[in-house]
Amino acid sequence: xxxxxxxxxxxxxxxxLWHDWVDDAARRFRVDVTALDEQLPNWPELxxxxxxxxxxxxxxxxxDVTGALRRLQAxxxxxxxxxxxxxGLTRIALSxxxxxxxxxxxxxxxxxxxxxxxxLGEGATVVExxxxxxxxx
Numbered sequence: 001x002x003x004x005x006x007x008x009x010x011x012x013x014x015x016x017l018w019h020d021w022v023d024d025a026a027r028r029f030r031v032d033v034t035a036l037d038e039q040l041p042n043w044p045e046l047x048x049x050x051x052x053x054x055x056x057x058x059x060x061x062x063x064d065v066t067g068a069l070r071r072l073q074a075x076x077x078x079x080x081x082x083x084x085x086x087x088g089l090t091r092i093a094l095s096x097x098x099x100x101x102x103x104x105x106x107x108x109x110x111x112x113x114x115x116x117x118x119x120l121g122e123g124a125t126v127v128e129x130x131x132x133x134x135x136x137x
Contacts, residue, residue: 002077004120009129
């Protein structure tokens with residue numbers, strides 16, 4: 001195995017933080033959260049600030065996941081992470097989950113999986129769950 005593409009959810013769940021921010025933004029800024037780009041153009045920065053402040057509550061490092069990433073890195077396997085979460089949230093999550101220093105490539109947003117697989121090259125193994133990650137040898 002030369003490369004592995006890991007779905008962000010296999011490392012940790014960013015959905016609760018994302019949903020809490022969306023609820024907070026709707027309430028605080030009184031915007032339609034389905035139209036963030038139009039109604040709240042600086043939403044990525046606001047999300048990033050919110051995530052930085054609250055990340056320790058939402059993300060806990062998993063020793064088994066960190067160990068799996070360490071083994072892959074030691075074996076010379078290129079590790080990429082993809083997810084639908086926005087860039088700032090993805091990077092903060094990777095940092096708090098202890099994965100940022102073990103990941104070579106990160107893709108986020110719509111089409112992230114396809115872009116990552118293109119960068120990792122043919123034959124990359126796709127991992128979508130924690131169990132699949134831990135099973136890699």
